[in-house]
Amino acid sequence: MAPRRARVLGEQPDHAEALRRHLISVTQRLLSAHGLSGLTTRSIAREAQVADGVLYNHFADKDDLVVSALSERLGDLGERFAQECPRPGAQDLRAGLTALVVQCRRFGAEAFPLVAGLLGRPDLVHELFARLHATDDAAAPIIWRDVLGFLDAEQRLGALSDEVQVEAVAALIVGATQLGALRDPAAAAAASSDRDEDPGTADLVTVLVRACHP
Amino acid sequence: MAPRRARVLGEQPDHAEALRRHLISVTQRLLSAHGLSGLTTRSIAREAQVADGVLYNHFADKDDLVVSALSERLGDLGERFAQECPRPGAQDLRAGLTALVVQCRRFGAEAFPLVAGLLGRPDLVHELFARLHATDDAAAPIIWRDVLGFLDAEQRLGALSDEVQVEAVAALIVGATQLGALRDPAAAAAASSDRDEDPGTADLVTVLVRACHP
Amino acid sequence: MAPRRARVLGEQPDHAEALRRHLISVTQRLLSAHGLSGLTTRSIAREAQVADGVLYNHFADKDDLVVSALSERLGDLGERFAQECPRPGAQDLRAGLTALVVQCRRFGAEAFPLVAGLLGRPDLVHELFARLHATDDAAAPIIWRDVLGFLDAEQRLGALSDEVQVEAVAALIVGATQLGALRDPAAAAAASSDRDEDPGTADLVTVLVRACHP
Amino acid sequence: MAPRRARVLGEQPDHAEALRRHLISVTQRLLSAHGLSGLTTRSIAREAQVADGVLYNHFADKDDLVVSALSERLGDLGERFAQECPRPGAQDLRAGLTALVVQCRRFGAEAFPLVAGLLGRPDLVHELFARLHATDDAAAPIIWRDVLGFLDAEQRLGALSDEVQVEAVAALIVGATQLGALRDPAAAAAASSDRDEDPGTADLVTVLVRACHP
DNA sequence: TATGAATGAGTCTTCATTCAT
DNA sequence: GATGAATGAAGACTCATTCAT
Numbered sequence: 001m002a003p004r005r006a007r008v009l010g011e012q013p014d015h016a017e018a019l020r021r022h023l024i025s026v027t028q029r030l031l032s033a034h035g036l037s038g039l040t041t042r043s044i045a046r047e048a049q050v051a052d053g054v055l056y057n058h059f060a061d062k063d064d065l066v067v068s069a070l071s072e073r074l075g076d077l078g079e080r081f082a083q084e085c086p087r088p089g090a091q092d093l094r095a096g097l098t099a100l101v102v103q104c105r106r107f108g109a110e111a112f113p114l115v116a117g118l119l120g121r122p123d124l125v126h127e128l129f130a131r132l133h134a135t136d137d138a139a140a141p142i143i144w145r146d147v148l149g150f151l152d153a154e155q156r157l158g159a160l161s162d163e164v165q166v167e168a169v170a171a172l173i174v175g176a177t178q179l180g181a182l183r184d185p186a187a188a189a190a191a192s193s194d195r196d197e198d199p200g201t202a203d204l205v206t207v208l209v210r211a212c213h214p
Numbered sequence: 215m216a217p218r219r220a221r222v223l224g225e226q227p228d229h230a231e232a233l234r235r236h237l238i239s240v241t242q243r244l245l246s247a248h249g250l251s252g253l254t255t256r257s258i259a260r261e262a263q264v265a266d267g268v269l270y271n272h273f274a275d276k277d278d279l280v281v282s283a284l285s286e287r288l289g290d291l292g293e294r295f296a297q298e299c300p301r302p303g304a305q306d307l308r309a310g311l312t313a314l315v316v317q318c319r320r321f322g323a324e325a326f327p328l329v330a331g332l333l334g335r336p337d338l339v340h341e342l343f344a345r346l347h348a349t350d351d352a353a354a355p356i357i358w359r360d361v362l363g364f365l366d367a368e369q370r371l372g373a374l375s376d377e378v379q380v381e382a383v384a385a386l387i388v389g390a391t392q393l394g395a396l397r398d399p400a401a402a403a404a405a406s407s408d409r410d411e412d413p414g415t416a417d418l419v420t421v422l423v424r425a426c427h428p
Numbered sequence: 429m430a431p432r433r434a435r436v437l438g439e440q441p442d443h444a445e446a447l448r449r450h451l452i453s454v455t456q457r458l459l460s461a462h463g464l465s466g467l468t469t470r471s472i473a474r475e476a477q478v479a480d481g482v483l484y485n486h487f488a489d490k491d492d493l494v495v496s497a498l499s500e501r502l503g504d505l506g507e508r509f510a511q512e513c514p515r516p517g518a519q520d521l522r523a524g525l526t527a528l529v530v531q532c533r534r535f536g537a538e539a540f541p542l543v544a545g546l547l548g549r550p551d552l553v554h555e556l557f558a559r560l561h562a563t564d565d566a567a568a569p570i571i572w573r574d575v576l577g578f579l580d581a582e583q584r585l586g587a588l589s590d591e592v593q594v595e596a597v598a599a600l601i602v603g604a605t606q607l608g609a610l611r612d613p614a615a616a617a618a619a620s621s622d623r624d625e626d627p628g629t630a631d632l633v634t635v636l637v638r639a640c641h642p
Numbered sequence: 643m644a645p646r647r648a649r650v651l652g653e654q655p656d657h658a659e660a661l662r663r664h665l666i667s668v669t670q671r672l673l674s675a676h677g678l679s680g681l682t683t684r685s686i687a688r689e690a691q692v693a694d695g696v697l698y699n700h701f702a703d704k705d706d707l708v709v710s711a712l713s714e715r716l717g718d719l720g721e722r723f724a725q726e727c728p729r730p731g732a733q734d735l736r737a738g739l740t741a742l743v744v745q746c747r748r749f750g751a752e753a754f755p756l757v758a759g760l761l762g763r764p765d766l767v768h769e770l771f772a773r774l775h776a777t778d779d780a781a782a783p784i785i786w787r788d789v790l791g792f793l794d795a796e797q798r799l800g801a802l803s804d805e806v807q808v809e810a811v812a813a814l815i816v817g818a819t820q821l822g823a824l825r826d827p828a829a830a831a832a833a834s835s836d837r838d839e840d841p842g843t844a845d846l847v848t849v850l851v852r853a854c855h856p
Numbered sequence: 857t858a859t860g861a862a863t864g865a866g867t868c869t870t871c872a873t874t875c876a877t
Numbered sequence: 878g879a880t881g882a883a884t885g886a887a888g889a890c891t892c893a894t895t896c897a898t
Binding site: 682683684694695697698703704 | 892
């Protein structure tokens with residue numbers, strides 16, 4: 001006799017994995033919609049059209065599910081960031097930095113709503129970081145690595161002055177864009193989705209170019 | 215003739231205000247230690263060595279206490295920031311920016327752990343901002359105003375190039391320092407408390423000077 | 429495949445409904461025993477030999493449970509009243525009125541202890557009435573409708589003088605019997621349960637007959 | 643050194659008794675305005691402009707104050723009822739019964755809001771009755787005695803048929819009027835305050851006259 | 857005796873987790 | 878494995894009562 005299967009997901013191969021993904025996906029949706037404080041196991045189950053208890057067949061507990069959902073989503077966002085990151089040498093410095101800033105803002109706009117609620121739970125933050133680094137063997141967190149990589153390559157190509165530390169430039173770029181997302185997620189989302197350059201981005205890039213130009 | 219007094223606080227003038235401060239102080243401590251989610255009215259009462267109900271003799275609500283604690287602390291930190299902010303024209307650009315970055319880091323190191331937990335509660339964030347702006351009539355948030363003021367003055371004095379937007383520079387400075395505090399409060403605290411310039415700060419300033427030099 | 433079941437109720441079909449009834453029954457008992465003010469969610473749970481939280485699996489609220497308990501019980505009592513009400517024309521006036529008074533007393537003896545405690549909570553009274561009228565489409569409250577109906581029919585049959593307003597007679601009958609229940613539930617219960625006519629009832633009927641005789 | 647005196651009441655002889663009366667009066671007001679469930683010791687103290695604790699210098703506890711307030715008020719209402727009760731033989735039967743019904747309605751309109759909330763507290767009801775009967779040595783409750791007295795005298799005067807039991811007539815009058823007050827306090831108040839006879843009262847009296855006429 | 861803050865048991869309610877079916 | 882009702886430990890908050898002043 002085959003094990004029972006959740007009704008929402010029809011018959012499919014690897015039902016267990018499918019249900020796991022389904023729960024994660026629902027959790028991501030609810031998390032970005034109502035935040036961590038509004039997330040209950042019941043709301044997840046109801047939204048997933050699944051019994052209250054299923055969660056515990058696939059995750060150790062609610063925290064495990066939450067961290068799994070976040071780490072997967074952040075992983076995806078990080079991956080997309082890496083892909084859409086400008087290629088070193090493919091454009092002049094201003095164009096490259098502009099693309100970088102736009103991508104950073106986009107990432108922030110999508111990632112911050114998810115993570116915001118977590119900041120009140122130091123234990124979960126810790127666990128989340130551990131997971132992200134476990135999957136990825138790099139010591140540096142998401143994005144950071146790519147930004148550093150880009151800047152470093154540009155410096156080697158001579159587009160960036162040797163007098164600047166790429167870590168410092170990265171800190172400025174990431175800091176300004178992520179904090180912008182925190183302070184006003186809507187504006188960040190708008191700025192990163194528009195094709196047209198928004199003025200804030202342009203001003204930021206102007207300063208950065210001055211700083212980095214050889 | 216006078217009402218009873220809480221045992222923790224011995225005899226002192228203005229007992230009521232003293233207890234209010236005591237509760238606020240305890241709340242600040244617990245908040246930065248265990249986050250907002252770990253903060254219960256009972257834990258506050260126990261830590262304050264006071265009965266469960268006292269809280270409601272001095273605050274409308276648990277939320278009211280939390281916001282009061284945060285707004286008071288942030289107000290103090292903001293005030294200190296304003297005082298210790300470098301004076302425009304009193305030193306060369308590098309020294310001024312260095313002092314600015316150091317103070318920003320210090321502020322971040324102390325403020326972020328407190329505020330972090332609030333990000334999951336938009337209503338409290340809103341209330342907190344309202345209170346901060348009620349005391350202070352400026353529209354701009356704490357720090358931001360001072361940083362902008364400093365940069366603007368330096369630009370008028372000719373120490374900053376007219377080609378850069380001070381808002382963009384401010385965004386870079388504040389972003390890098392605050393996000394640094396979020397990511398590694400310990401390092402930020404160390405960097406800002408050490409008399410000796412820490413390397414991270416120096417590198418950051420180097421980049422900023424290049425960007426701003428006329 | 430099927431969820432757990434409360435221990436108090438053994439195995440039975442439609443466990444959910446059974447537990448709901450169990451809670452309602454316990455609430456009715458406690459309500460008439462100790463009044464509304466003595467009714468706590470804990471006392472209900474303990475008396476029902478059930479966990480504190482179950483209540484909220486079957487009712488929105490404590491108030492919801494209370495109103496459900498009362499409306500169900502009153503509905504039942506009203507139905508029984510309607511059935512045992514004397515039929516117009518089936519007996520002479522004295523016999524009819526006697527039966528009416530006896531039934532009214534019986535109803536009062538059972539209903540008043542339950543409803544009494546609610547009088548301090550106008551909101552619950554309102555909700556209770558709404559529920560009773562939702563089930564029943566009549567605008568008039570329980571009993572009243574049946575008493576009026578009986579008197580009206582008797583008047584049409586000529587057993588009641590055309591000079592009396594049936595509403596006034598109904599007010600006298602219902603008032604005297606219900607207030608009697610309020611003042612002395614035990615006596616009312618005794619009077620209505622005895623087969624033998626009790627003197628109070630007989631005297632009441634004598635007066636009513638004099639008033640109504642054509 | 644003279645004992646401390648509450649500020650609200652200036653210096654007056656028998657300060658203690660004055661304060662006691664003040665508290666009772668405030669309690670009566672709040673009770674009829676917001677019911678027993680909305681009555682807290684704090685609200686009484688605030689309304690009385692007196693410290694939270696004074697209550698316990700004059701009453702055993704909150705229940706004692708409530709029962710004292712109610713028993714005094716009911717005593718007053720009963721006294722007024724007795725005074726405004728029609729005098730036997732001073733008018734014809736219809737006029738006398740009309741006056742009686744009007745007064746009963748008035749009493750109900752004023753008394754019921756006060757007592758309503760108490761019905762959920764059997765213990766307080768019991769205590770209240772005990773106090774009313776302690777002051778008054780009659781076994782019969784307020785009003786009842788007067789109604790019975792009036793009817794009995796009228797019967798002796800030959801205005802009431804000897805065939806009716808005055809107790810039964812009293813039960814009908816009191817029942818109909820008090821239950822009316824319970825069901826619709828506003829209407830009862832209106833009916834009793836208007837000089838003009840309201841139709842409900844007239845119909846009621848018509849029936850009663852038919853019943854009692856010799 | 858008045859004051860009114862302190863007390864803390866008790867209230868309703870939520871919700872992560874378990875477990876019999 | 879899926880179900881979803883049962884569980885019960887918290888949680889925030891209220892309020893009658895006490896008591897040092």
